[in-house]
Every structure is written in structure tokens, then in C-alpha cells.
Amino acid sequence: MRFQPTDDQRALRAGVRGLLQRRFGRGALRAAVDRPGALDRGLWRELGEAGFFALRLPEADGGVGLGLPEAVLAFEEAGRALLPGPLVATHLAAGQVPGAASGQTVVTAVYGGLVEWLGEADVVRGDATGALPLTSVDPMTPLHRVVRAAEDRLPDPVAVLLTAAEQLGGAARTCELAAEHARVREQFGQPIGAFQAVKHLCAESLVRVETARVAVYAAAITADPLDIAAARLLADEAAVRCARDCLQVHGGMGFTWEAEVHLYLKRAWVRAQRMGSSAESEEKLAGELLSEVR
Amino acid sequence: MDLSCTPEEEEFRARLREWLAEVLPTLPPKPSPDDWPGRRAYDLGWQRMLYDAGYADVHWDASPTVRLIFLEEAEKAGAPYVGANFVGLLHAGPTIAAEGTPGQRERWLPPILRGDEVWCQGFSEPDAGSDLAALRTRAWRDGDDYVVSGSKIWTSHAEVADWCELLVRTDPGAPKHRGITWLAMPMDAPGVTVRSLRTLAGSEEFAEVFLDEVRVPVANRIGAENDGWRVTMVTLSFERGTAFVGEVVACRRVLGELARQALANGRWDDPSLRRRLGQLNAEFRALWRLTQWNVSEAERKGGAPGVGGSVFKLRYSHARQELYDAAAEVLGPESLDLGRPWVLDRLSSLSYTIAAGTSQIQRNIVAERILGLPKGR
Ligand SMILES: Cc1cc2nc3c(=O)[nH]c(=O)nc-3n(C[C@H](O)[C@H](O)[C@H](O)COP(=O)(O)OP(=O)(O)OC[C@H]3O[C@@H](n4cnc5c(N)ncnc54)[C@H](O)[C@@H]3O)c2cc1C
Numbered sequence: 130m131r132f133q134p135t136d137d138q139r140a141l142r143a144g145v146r147g148l149l150q151r152r153f154g155r156g157a158l159r160a161a162v163d164r165p166g167a168l169d170r171g172l173w174r175e176l177g178e179a180g181f182f183a184l185r186l187p188e189a190d191g192g193v194g195l196g197l198p199e200a201v202l203a204f205e206e207a208g209r210a211l212l213p214g215p216l217v218a219t220h221l222a223a224g225q226v227p228g229a230a231s232g233q234t235v236v237t238a239v240y241g242g243l244v245e246w247l248g249e250a251d252v253v254r255g256d257a258t259g260a261l262p263l264t265s266v267d268p269m270t271p272l273h274r275v276v277r278a279a280e281d282r283l284p285d286p287v288a289v290l291l292t293a294a295e296q297l298g299g300a301a302r303t304c305e306l307a308a309e310h311a312r313v314r315e316q317f318g319q320p321i322g323a324f325q326a327v328k329h330l331c332a333e334s335l336v337r338v339e340t341a342r343v344a345v346y347a348a349a350i351t352a353d354p355l356d357i358a359a360a361r362l363l364a365d366e367a368a369v370r371c372a373r374d375c376l377q378v379h380g381g382m383g384f385t386w387e388a389e390v391h392l393y394l395k396r397a398w399v400r401a402q403r404m405g406s407s408a409e410s411e412e413k414l415a416g417e418l419l420s421e422v423r
Numbered sequence: 424m425d426l427s428c429t430p431e432e433e434e435f436r437a438r439l440r441e442w443l444a445e446v447l448p449t450l451p452p453k454p455s456p457d458d459w460p461g462r463r464a465y466d467l468g469w470q471r472m473l474y475d476a477g478y479a480d481v482h483w484d485a486s487p488t489v490r491l492i493f494l495e496e497a498e499k500a501g502a503p504y505v506g507a508n509f510v511g512l513l514h515a516g517p518t519i520a521a522e523g524t525p526g527q528r529e530r531w532l533p534p535i536l537r538g539d540e541v542w543c544q545g546f547s548e549p550d551a552g553s554d555l556a557a558l559r560t561r562a563w564r565d566g567d568d569y570v571v572s573g574s575k576i577w578t579s580h581a582e583v584a585d586w587c588e589l590l591v592r593t594d595p596g597a598p599k600h601r602g603i604t605w606l607a608m609p610m611d612a613p614g615v616t617v618r619s620l621r622t623l624a625g626s627e628e629f630a631e632v633f634l635d636e637v638r639v640p641v642a643n644r645i646g647a648e649n650d651g652w653r654v655t656m657v658t659l660s661f662e663r664g665t666a667f668v669g670e671v672v673a674c675r676r677v678l679g680e681l682a683r684q685a686l687a688n689g690r691w692d693d694p695s696l697r698r699r700l701g702q703l704n705a706e707f708r709a710l711w712r713l714t715q716w717n718v719s720e721a722e723r724k725g726g727a728p729g730v731g732g733s734v735f736k737l738r739y740s741h742a743r744q745e746l747y748d749a750a751a752e753v754l755g756p757e758s759l760d761l762g763r764p765w766v767l768d769r770l771s772s773l774s775y776t777i778a779a780g781t782s783q784i785q786r787n788i789v790a791e792r793i794l795g796l797p798k799g800r
Contacts, residue, residue: 130425130426130427130428130432130488130491130715130718130719130722131424131425131719131722131723132424132425132426132712132715132716132718132719133424133716133719133720133723134424135424138424198424304794308790308794308795308796311794311796312795312796312797319797320796320797322790322794322796322797323796323797323798323799324799325783325786325787325799327796328786328787328790328791328796328799329783329786329787329790331790331794331796332737332785332786332787332789332790332794333786335734335789335790335793335794336734336737336738336789339713339731339734340709340710340713340734340738341709342716343709343712343713343715343716344705344708344709344712346424346712346716347426347708347712347715349424350424350425350426351426355708356708358705359704359705359708359709360705360709362702362705363705363706363709408694408698410701410705411697411698411699411701411702411705412694412697412698412701413701414700414701414702414704414705415682415697415698415700415701415704416701417704418678418679418681418682418683418700418701418704419679419682419683419686
């Protein structure tokens with residue numbers, strides 16, 4: 130069994146990370162926060178050229194011809210970088226909506242009773258007529274509410290999985306930010322990371338990240354809806370709780386607009402909502418316990 | 424990334440499955456938990472069957488994937504757990520295999536594999552638990568022997584053990600991590616007294632061991648004198664890294680049983696209970712994936728399991744307690760009846776966040792060794 134990224138997969142991950150560091154570093158992130166509702170079309174096209182949206186499209190159709198595990202690694206990086214935009218919807222539209230694969234067309238979709246980036250999108254999948262704007266809690270994700278019974282069902286499993294991958298990336302990043310801060314910030318004459326109360330918050334974050342990671346990667350390999358439902362629950366938990374604990378480790382600074390932590394927490398909330406209520410995933414996994422013949 | 428096994432590994436699985444189906448019905452009935460001689464005989468008998476069929480060394484000679492397949496299939500088929508062979512097979516044996524001389528490997532490994540000898544772990548002392556390196560049991564040289572005096576506590580299976588992996592202090596003047604030595608002590612040596620302790624589950628699971636001028640040959644030393652702390656780290660990495668794997672499969676089975684029980688007694692109609700069982704399903708699926716991940720990493724890197732074992736141990740020990748708390752919710756008032764299945768498991772699950780290093784100690788390890796946070800004072 131080789132349940133570890135291959136060399137090619139590591140290289141892909143490093144490539145996406147490098148691209149995002151160059152094109153969406155801290156400066157770009159702050160700029161995006163200061164211009165809410167505006168999507169960087171140039172960056173979107175660059176992502177398209179790099180194959181981010183066409184990653185799973187067959188080579189014969191002009192895509193990169195890779196699979197779900199590679200897509201998950203790329204979306205994990207997007208989550209780490211807190212990259213804004215309807216990434217999942219556009220990725221899923223590649224090969225179906227002209228221009229989506231290349232990043233020329235921004236595609237959004239109705240998920241979990243919400244539409245992200247309705248104002249900036251060229252194409253909307255699902256019925257968003259009469260959608261009402263919300264004052265989005267996440268300054269980087271404009272939101273509209275869609276009130277329709279039909280949207281209450283669980284979205285496409287691949288959308289759920291890619292969202293879980295973004296959650297994983299966010300969780301991993303906030304865990305790192307917490308540990309970095311705990312190593313350098315001093316109180317009582319020593320780094321706060323030497324205090325167990327702080328150390329244990331960080332350790333629990335790491336454990337949540339690693340547990341979510343294996344669930345997400347395994348679901349990418351099997352593409353099994355139950356694996357995906359499980360991955361989603363663990364990744365949501367990791368993203369939200371690691372961000373909260375990271376905020377706690379940063380103390381007063383963590384509560385400021387200036388620190389990035391709140392942006393991770395707010396995005397984690399948006400993504401958790403995007404995939405509909407967690408009760409549905411839990412019920413699905415409970416149902417399996419009865420149905421499986423052991 | 425891949426979750427599939429090679430054709431050889433699948434062949435191993437198929438042969439094992441066939442063999443288990445054949446032999447499990449021939450096993451004698453399980454002895455009661457307090458029948459120590461009965462338990463020893465039962466566990467050794469099972470080990471002997473494994474030996475005769477060529478499966479005995481799966482814990483240390485086989486590739487990590489083959490070991491994983493073994494544990495998975497054995498548990499799915501309802502095979503006996505390692506039981507009294509836990510220490511010998513899962514950490515003393517691997518430690519001797521890694522650190523012992525050829526002569527020592529020849530002396531101790533075959534009897535463990537054949538199911539002839541049982542080992543116990545004499546690490547903890549009344550004043551040295553989490554702070555294991557503070558241990559005080561003394562050993563001094565007298566000719567070809569060490570003479571050992573002191574006491575050990577929480578020694579699981581001490582009543583039925585032939586050998587003890589014993590930590591002793593051989594240089595009281597050295598800094599506490601430097602004066603420790605790892606010895607193989609025969610439990611029938613004059614001066615060894617075992618007094619059993621009753622656990623909160625009512626069973627006599629572990630014991631105190633008193634050592635009064637016990638003579639242990641110098642030849643029984645694993646590693647160099649005063650180098651025992653390093654050897655101990657090898658032992659602990661096996662204990663945390665690989666020892667709980669089969670149990671995760673068992674927990675998944677219990678979860679299915681809980682759901683069916685809840686359906687039978689009407690508790691299934693409660694959505695909050697269903698959601699809780701659904702969450703636990705996600706949790707144990709992930710723990711199984713974590714196992715596969717750690718195994719794959721070990722296979723890639725080779726050597727003793729790394730600190731990933733602490734990540735697994737932390738998450739698993741708490742999940743196991745939540746599982747049996749959920750069982751209590753399914754059982755309702757019956758959860759207070761010791762005669763019901765799962766009630767004793769609920770009690771024994773309380774030890775999981777303590778034994779083999781408490782959760783607090785594991786968090787320190789994860790924070791310091793993986794996240795690089797400074798050591799506390
Ligand atoms: C069922 C069972 C079987 C066992 N079997 C064996 C065996 O076979 N052989 C053997 O040698 N030992 C065995 N043990 C012993 C086990 O390893 C110890 O109990 C464990 O390491 C804790 O040590 P302690 O009991 O002395 O608790 P203590 O070390 O006194 O800890 C008490 C509390 O203080 C906390 N604490 C202590 N130090 C710190 C710290 N630095 N930071 C934060 N919190 C801290 C602990 O987490 C715990 O909550 C067994 C224990 C159990 C419960």
C-alpha cells in the first residue's frame with residue numbers, strides 16, 4: 130500500500146503552492162480584503178493556464194488528465210492560501226461550460242441555499258432567480274441567499290470533497306500560524322509555546338489536521354460517497370476549530386482585523402455552509418451502520 | 424497515493440482468511456477475565472496455532488502492510504486478541520529484535536513466537552509514571568550479575584509473565600536520563616514478589632512488583648549499560664506506533680452492533696443519537712485511514728514507527744471512550760448493569776487516555792517533536 134503522495138503529486142503540490150505564493154501572497158490577500166466583491170480576473174486566467182480548472186479534464190479534451198487525488202492536493206493549497214472565488218464551481222464546470230477550463234469564464238453555482246460571487250460570475254449553475262444579497266460575514270466572499278426547497282439536498286459529492294480539501298488547507302495553515310506565533314511570542318520571560326495550556330491547543334490542532342488529511346485523501350482515492358461524507362465532517366471540524374484555537378493563541382492580536390486568523394475562520398464557516406447541513410452527512414453515515422453487511 | 428495492495432499481499436489475505444475460517448471454530452471457549460492461568464493458556468495456545476501455521480512473526484518480520492492485513496483480517500474474523508502476548512509480541516520482542524545481540528535474539532525471540540513465554544513491562548514506578556526517567560529501582564554490579572532492588576507498579580500481566588522488560592537505575596550520579604539500563608528479568612527469580620491490584624472494572628488487570636536483591640545476569644542487558652533511555656524510546660515507539668491497530672477494526676464492528684441494537688430497542692428514532700453514531704462512523708473511518716497512512720509512511724521510510732503514533736494514540740484513545748459512552752446512550756438504564764455487553768468495555772476504555780503515556784504527555788510530544796514548540800519547565 131502506498132497511501133502517501135507520489136513524487137509527481139508532491140511536485141504538483143509544490144507547483145501550486147509556488148504559484149499562489151507568487152500571485153496571491155500577503156499583499157494580494159490584504160488587497161482582496163480591501164476591495165470586497167472584486168475578483169482578480171487576471172489571476173483567474175493564470176489559474177486556468179496553469180491547469181487548475183482543467184486538472185481532471187481528459188487530455189483529449191484539452192485538459193491535464195489527472196484525477197481526484199491531484200485535484201484535492203491543488204484545492205488544499207487554495208485553501209491554505211485563502212484564495213477567493215468560486216473555485217469549486219468553475220472547476221466542476223470545466224469541459225461543460227465554454228471558457229471555464231481556461232479560466233476565461235467565471236462559473237458559480239447554487240450550493241447549500243447560497244450563491245457565492247453572483248455579481249462577478251459569467252455563468253450561474255442552478256436556479257438563482259430572485260436571489261437576495263447578504264452582507265457576507267467573509268469579506269472575501271460575496272453571498273446571495275436562494276430560498277428554494279430543491280437546493281436543500283446534498284451537493285455533488287465531488288463538490289463536497291473539493292470543499293473539504295479547501296477546509297483541510299485552511300486548517301493546516303492556521304495550525305502552522307498558531308505554532309509559529311507560539312514559538313516567538315514571549316510572556317513571563319519565555320515563549321508562550323513553552324506553556325502547556327498553549328502547547329496543548331497547538332497539539333490538538335495538529336491532530337485534527339492530520340486526521341482530516343487522511344480522511345480527505347482516502348476519499349479522493351475511493352471517490353466513495355460515504356468516505357466523502359466522513360471527510361467533509363472531519364475537515365469542517367478541523368477548519369473551524371483550528372482557526373478558533375489559532376485565534377486564541379494569538380491573544381488580543383487574534384481579535385483584530387489586521388491579523389489573518391479571522392479570515393480563515395469566516396471562510397471556514399462559509400465553506401461548511403456551502404455543503405449544506407452537517408446533519409445530512411451524519412445521517413448518511415449512521416444509515417451505513419445499519420445497511421452494511423459485515 | 425494508493426490504497427490498493429499488491430497481488431502477493433492480496434494472496435496473503437486470501438490464504439489467511441481461509442485459514443482463519445478453518446481454525447477459529449476449533450478454539451476452546453474463552454476463559455473468564457479473572458482466570459489468569461486460563462487466560463495465559465488460551466493466549467499462548469492461540470500464538471502456538473499461529474506459529475504452526477507460519478503467521479507468528481507477522482508482527483515484526485513482515486512488511487507493515489502485511490501486518491496491517493493480518494490485524495484487519497484476524498479482527499474481522501473474530502480471532503483472539505494478542506492478550507497476554509501483548510508486551511512480548513508488540514514491544515519487548517521488536518525491541519530485542521532491533522537492539523539485541525544475535526545470541527539474545529536467539530534466546531528470547533523464538534519462545535515469544537512459539538507461544539512458550541509471556542512478557543510484562545516493568546517501566547512505571549510509584550513515583551515515576553509520566554516522568555518515567557525519574558525511576559529509582561536500583562541495580563548494581565556483583566560479578567556477572569546485576570543485583571536489583573526497588574518496586575514497579577501497574578505491571579499488566581505480571582501474574583502470568585515469565586520475563587519482564589525492566590528499567591533500572593545503574594548510575595545514580597548521572598543526569599536522570601543517562602543512568603538507566605534495560606534488562607530482561609526472569610519473573611521466577613528469587614526476590615520477585617507480585618501483588619495484584621484491583622482495577623475500577625473489578626478485574627485484576629495489573630500488579631505491583633517488588634524486587635528485593637533480585638540477581639539478573641549481565642548477559643540479560645539489552646543495549647549498553649546506562650544507555651537504557653535510548654532503548655526505551657525504541658520500545659515506546661513500538662508501543663504507541665503499532666500496538667492498537669487491530670482495535671480500530673473492532674471498534675468499527677461495535678459501532679455497527681450499536682446501530683442495530685438501537686434499531687431494536689427504539690433508540691434509533693432519536694435523531695441526536697443517530698447523528699452521534701454517524702459522527703463516530705466518520706471518526707473511526709478516519710482512524711482506519713490514519714493507520715493506513717502511518718503504515719505506508721513506515722514502509723516508505725523503514726525503521727521504528729515515528730511520532731505519528733502519538734497522533735494516532737491521542738485521537739484513538741478519546742474516540743474509544745466516546746464510542747462506549749454512545750453505547751451507554753443506546754443501552755439506557757441497562758448501561759448500569761455490569762452483566763451487559765459494552766459496560767465493562769466502557770469501564771476499561773477509561774484507561775486508554777492514561778496507559779502507554781497519558782494524553783497530556785502525548786500532546787507534549789506532538790507539540791515539541793512535530794510542531795517544534797519549546798520544552799516547558
Ligand atoms: C491499565 C493500565 C495498564 C498499565 N500497564 C503498564 C505496564 O504494563 N507497565 C508499566 O510500566 N506501566 C503500565 N501502566 C502505567 C502507565 O504508563 C502510567 O499510569 C502512565 O504513564 C501515567 O503515570 P502515572 O500513573 O504515574 O500518573 P502521573 O504521572 O502521576 O500523572 C497524573 C496526572 O498528571 C498529569 N501529568 C503528569 N505529568 C505531566 C506533565 N508533564 N504535563 C502535563 N500533565 C502531566 C497526567 O497526564 C495525569 O493526568 C499502566 C497503566 C494503566 C492505567
